[in-house]
Amino acid sequence: MPETEPWEYTLSIPHDPRAVTVCRRTLRLILTLHGLIRLADTAELLATELVANAVLHTKGPATLRVRWSAGVLRIGAWDADPEPPPPPHDLTDLTDAENGRGLALVRACSDLWGWQPLARNGSRGKYVWCELTAAA
Template sequence: MSRVIHTEGDVAEWTFPAEPGAVRTARAVVRGQLRAWGLESLSDVTALLVSELVTNSLRHATGPIGVRLVRPSGLLDGLLVEVSDPLPDPPRERSAQPDDETGRGLRLVADAARRWGTRPGETGKTVWFELALPD
């Protein structure tokens, strides 16, 4: 079960337990929030990238997974998405072979996002990406 932290104004945040259902639930709440903000056109790509990052957190970290959306306003001209977990090590991009079943998530994020990166947190790390608004 997810725990809603904050969904007012330009920021929406959730915490998910490190359980397989977290990926599906994260996609659903992200899509719902983007719909509420009138940003449905970003739903598919945002849900896909959130799925990849939450899946990485499930595979490599234990503990809660945070998802945060920041709606474009003021100085921010794109949608900012953050996925946090308690593992301090930043993720590494891999070169997946055609028959590999894993290793494509960060490449997908890098290719689809305008910008992306990682930063350390108090108890782990955050992987973030920014999506440009459609014209």
């Protein structure tokens, strides 16, 4: 049974493509321990896309943040690039594409998503997030 009390985890990650796997596995463990395993597959996909964008398209460290509150799971990735993410395409336009589907998947698989400028430890950057609502 999922917990009703809010919680939040933050994982600082280096600029390293292997961090995507670490984040994905850590997220599954967090969700399992909090009784939210039914959200794990979709949450892993979303976190993978957000963290991969942060690691592959920027030049600094990144942070994964996972928060549960009032039946909503928010997954977000901070990176040191203050430029907004490119607008997502429609998935139907990307069926043969080998890349560029990340934010389109986030938009299609989440209940809500967005981004905002965010400074962290004196570094300007952005925070790209999405939410999954847990059915009661």
